[in-house]
Amino acid sequence: MVVHAVLLIAIPLLSAFLIPLIRKISKWFTISILTLNSIFSILVLFEVYNKGMIYEIIAFSPPVGIYLAIDNLSALLALIINVFGAINFVSTLKEKSFKFHMLYLLAIAGSTGIVITGDIFNMFVFFEITAVASYALVASKKSEKAVEGAIKYMILGSLGSTFILMGIALIYSQMKSLNIYDIANRISMMNENIKWISFAFLLTGIGVEAELFPLNGWVPDVYEGASSGIASLLSFGPSKAAIYAIARLLIVIFPSMHTYEIALWIGVATLLMGEIAAFMQTDAKRMLAYSSIGQMGLILIAFSLVSQGIRYSIPASFFLIVSHASAKSSLFLLSHKNKMGSALTKYGGITAVLSLIGMPPLAGFWGKWYLFLGAASEKLWLVIILIFFSGIIEAAYFARYLHRSIGEEKMEASYAYPMAVLSTFSLAFGLLPFIYKMANMHLLGGV
């Protein structure tokens, strides 16, 4: 069977356009479309697993046209975004407005688009879809905090998207092309200074979405303000897509020692800042938000360790992304009431926390393990020690969090079940053997 990856985007867009016509059943329609999309994303993943990278041309072959380029990580992320999106949707079932469902679908479609597109301007467009949908979704909760968070998100996000566009313009001024692979192949022809300036603009712009320090001022407020389901969506959707976009930027377009180094230290700064700031948080969602920042830093560190070949870097980021997406989204769902009355939520929460801390055989362990191996092979002992330090802090506040969440009170089933299911993904990805082969494949045009 030929899998058309474009359906991953086309179907949710089509159904988002369709929803106003069928308002009454929009909930069930959305959930079935999400399920369908999840199945597609699984098919795409297997396609990538069996055949390697997928290129799917849209209308015209690049560089004059656009193509979708799906490597192992984007297949994984597409899977995560769609499958988690479907599961997480259960927690938002109480929302009656069909517009909410449209926005939800669009956010999913946009995030998927970011990761599977092979065109840098197209990526920008999908960034905007995701961002606009997220702004609206964040503000959808009827509270002052939500609006404030959304406004902050919007200001920084718009600034970021301006910078992205600026970077794209600078690249285009030199390369006369927008195709990522094409740019990557001819990057050496580029004027050095413009290359770095455009890299800086792109990194800054995408970094805002990817929650990098110090571009992440919006993160805690948004996660605190948004409702649990949306916070969960943000944690596995846009932010993961953005960090993957940075990986493409870093590894595919601008591979150089300097960019790796800069990414490494930004990653370390993000990690430390996030974890240290999370340490004294009293609000659960805010703490989780800071912890998310830290995890994003960890993922960025993993990407930046690529200079010795992808032997460790890509598997590390692969597992870290899975672990963080599944664990953090389930913890955000848990933060709805923060009570682990039933066994389901209790063990779900523990699994998530353990995966984040990096306990085997959960996905988080493999992520950290490869990360450490990569860092050790480059003899970055200082980085390793800093990661240890942040890991200990993480353990401290997560233990406190776990203790605080003890309670007899039970969460609604609409939160408890998705939460438990989401957290099991970190276990499943840690145990399934074929994942490793998946993790070890090459990035698009990457080293």
Next chain:
Amino acid sequence: MNGVIMASYFTVASLLSIGLYGVMTKRNLMKIFISLSIMDTGVNLMLITIGYLPGGTAPIENANFAKYVDPLPQALVLTAIVIGVSVTALALVLLIKYHSKKGTLEYKGGMKW
């Protein structure tokens, strides 16, 4: 280097700087969004400038002209403008919501740390 291009680049740099300055200093949320729009405009202008060719004309088949400007940036700008409009529309809605909750558009600090 063409004078038009130079002037255009100067405008771009000015617009971006003004916008950035506005975002960095203004407390009024409306003004911040206006600043962002200014920046957006700056980038759009920059795209156009990049595609500009001295003596070129609009890229529509025309027997009288042999020199066309780069069509791609124009297409990009079209997209960018629409995106800018959308974001602005949503921003206005958020500001309305903010105003209806707080009664002001001056941001005096809220959630922090």
Next chain:
Amino acid sequence: MVIDLIIKIAILTGYAIAGTAIGLLFMGIGRKIVARVHNRVGPPFYQNFIDVAKLLSKKTNISHGWIFDLALLFSISGILLTLLFLPIGGVKLLSMDGDAFLVLYLLAIPSLGFALGAGASGNPNAGIGVMRALVMLLSYELPFVITLIALMIYYDTTSIAGIVESQHSQWAIFIPPFLLASAVADMALQGMLMEQPFDIPIAPHEIASGPMVEFGGKYLGSLMIYKAISIVVETTFFVDLFFGGGVIAHGKFSGIVNFISWLVLIFIFFTLALLINTAFPRFRIEQAFKFYWKYETILATISLIWVYWMVIT
């Protein structure tokens, strides 16, 4: 083979009986000496034999249950065991089968049993007494152990018999650091014998006779026997360590000579302890503890380092 064994058992039995007798005798003489220092007449020197016989023949004995009885069994058997593991007058007895550490730990058996019994009696005074006794044990052990280790390092053996043998040519006391060490150990001996100033665990004026408050009849009698043998054991331990077990002669009749010199030495140190006892007031338990862990330990450590320096150069 069998005859050897029988002879050995006979010797051991003899030593056990002799040890008991000597101990009781010493106690009697001790009481006399103390009385004389106090300018009293004092009881006859055989008074303790009479006491023991009287106590053991008492008709009604009050017990507080089977754990209480352990005190009797443990105190007598434990102290006898210890006695037999010490070389006496250069005769090695069983001490080749054990060493100084064993003796240190064996000394704890009777006291632990005793403490069990006292605890089982349910009398709070007994509990307090036991506590004090144990703290006292902890106190004097530290300096004592350090001097012991100094000896062990110097002679490169941990066996008491080995230490005694090594001192055939020269007693440890004549080596300068061990002079200091022996002074420390003698104060530790004072604590072991529970004489003043370290008699707070059993001081009758303080806590209604302390641990043995509930013991009567055969129990108290057995405790007296225990006390008697422990006097012999503890002074012998000291003499073995610093005076070569009193060994002065080698060759024919050396056994009897050495036995006598041993007897004289342990008597001297017992008397010394008694004299100190009469001359000093009583330490409170924490004072005793501080005394041992501060001054005594510092002195002992000096001697240990001195010895270590001598050994490595």
Next chain:
Amino acid sequence: MLDIIIAELLLAILITFFVGKKLAAIIAFFISLLPLVALLDWASMYGFKFISFGIEKSMNIAISGITLHLAITPLSWFFGIMIFSLFPAIMLFSYSFYDKNDGFYPFMLLALFSSFGILLARDMLTLFLFWEMMSWSSFILIYRNKDKEATIIYLVFSTLSAFLIIFGILLLYSQNNSLLFSEINLTPNLETVVAIISMISGFAVKAALMPLHVWAPVVYSKSDEPFVAFLAGGLSKLGYYGMFLFMFSLPGAKIMEEYFSHISPNYILAVIGALSAFIATIIAFMQDDIRKLLAYSSIGQLGYIAVGLGIGSQLAITGALFQAFNHAFFKAVLFLAAGAVAYRTGKWKISELGGVAYKMPITFTIALLSIFTLAAIPITSGFAAKWLLYEAAIKAKYIFVAPIMLIAGVGAFLYSFRILYGVFLGGNNHPDIKEAPKSMLAAMFVLVLPMIIFVIFPGYALDMMSRALSDAGIASIPHTVFTIKTSLASYNAIAVLITLIAALIPAFLIYKSKPHRIVDFKDNYLAGEIPSKYENISMHAAHNFYKPVEDVMKPYFEPGTIEYYKGIYKGLAILSNTLRKVYTGFTQDYAIYVAIFLLTVMGWLIWL
């Protein structure tokens, strides 16, 4: 066969997660026998044969692109026997201890499974993987008890331990490019030494060695006894197993001595061990909570093992293993006994307990035997172990280690008596309790058996240990069944035993010579006042028992180690509270950050 055992273990973990309490306990008990069966089967490689199923001695499992190498070695066999004997007994004990199945059995079995994995691991990743699995399964067991401090401190220290270990692994890996133990060549250079030290510290966390011990008293005193019995008896041994592996099986200790010519970290380890033994002992008898007392006692007793490893001579290592072996059993028994007492009385404070011995005589007897071993009363195997260590210290002329260690041994009497007096004797505060349930008694009895056996035959234990040491290239010390000989002295267990029995004869004669009358507990002499039978006065002096020593020693133990960790915590809190002020909440500031970030990245890259 081995894969079947592993599969059964995993299956049982799943099943016990869902079934009811009684069934879970029964399944857990039988499943926990499996590793023991495997170990007994493997015993044939030591020359003796109990059973023979022909279970493979090595096995490789491929998971997530990584091969886990498992194989049995003599050393892990020894540790395995020690640790896996505990599990069935603990499961037996918990049969009546718990009244519902709320996660104890599955995670206990998981801990069992991961301990099995740790012992069989032949490469560093496998070791670490199972190590972490054990960490978190025990974490969940602690978390069950809903104590805040224990939850946090255990997870933090587990993470610390994991990171120290993985740091060492990474250092070794970057040098050798292999994770297999058999392919690691240690060379005396800085990185190797740092790796070994880091790993030793990592394992020392689990081994509760000072100053990394602070989690132990908290966790031990806030968890269920059956689990703590495993924690103190088994988990801490695994920490020492790890140390042993990297110090002697891989010659880490030798490398360190080669690298540091003057004062080797090995010596420092010995000093730390001795200080740990000493300080923990002092702190132990100041405790009022019996679990805390036992926890500190554990720390102290485990310190001896560190001394043995630090001295590193054949004598010392044997002593260390012997001590580990003893400690596994007697500490497990003591915790179980404390659990049994608590099961009946519901109390932990020594000052509130008392007089239990008369109501629970079997528990008392079993506890008494273990306390004798704990206090190293001669003829018990506890004495043999400590004796070896003392001998080793004297022989190595460790003049600081030896006295500290010895006085810690004396200190053990003090807290041993504290337990005996405070819990079992003294006042009769619990007139209406019953003897512990039969399953508990059986569990404790099973665990006390090895102690009884090795009382008379320390030689057998030494046989086992010298075989365990054979692959580390350490010769066994000369011994027969009854006697142990060193170059300094010898110890003859049978002579002591026979003489003791002989000496008991006169004592028994005196005891039997006159009849005695057993009187009521309250019928005693209280400074002239005779309390009547029903007068309710406290007959218990266990409160502030060692007050004089406490008063003297307290100033020297202030502030405690935990205060320093709290200081670190406070420092971190201040850091956190300062650093997060970066997030001012003003988008203007955030925009400035964005601009600065942009310009910095730009400038940096153009500059380079």
Next chain:
Amino acid sequence: MRKQASVVITVIFFLSLTFAFYQISSSYNYMENKYDYTNPINESSANESVPQHYIKDTKNETGAINVVTAIVVEYRGFDTLGEVTVLFTAATGVGFLLYNLYSRKKNKREANLILREGSKIVLPFALLTGAYIFIHGHLTPGGGFPGGSVIASGFLLMMLSYPKFFMNEKRLSVLESLAGITFVLIGLFGLIFATYFLQNYLNLGNVGYLISAGIIPLIYIAVGFKVGSELASVIQNLKEVQE
């Protein structure tokens, strides 16, 4: 403090932008350069830059005269789909967020006569012009977006002049949806009838005539309707919350 810092940062930012533009201008290699495309997927343009390709081959490949339109709808049609979606998302978001803020107050000020009557006259022309613009997108400057905007501006005019002017929101959204669905379906038909998503499967027709350029006019009509209705609904939504 913040102000001074901002000034410094702005100046540095300005300078670095100037630097960047100087670099661009100094390495001015506009369109004359031949690029060696190494992309294995690339089939069409062997030795020319992308803009060159557009200018040379648009007519043959898409049948559109307006190269920008061809790029927007055909070459980079996926972008346009995204763009439409962004607008759609924003419109949805506006409707969604303002849902419970509506306050339909009656006493709104009437506009003056000139505006009222003028807008009545202008509206049909606006609609017509808009339709013209998007229908002729492939031939003349303009296209779906400008056309849609013009239509929306006509409605804006009506709203300004008649406070009670009210468009049926449901119908608007149906229109919006249908237009969007058309766009995606045209793309999907490309997948079915041709090989790729959004690929042209219709006859290119007579280049330069209205009925030509395959799917381009269709898409642009859809886009025009969509943009027009979306902007109108956004404006209406925003209007309705005014206090």
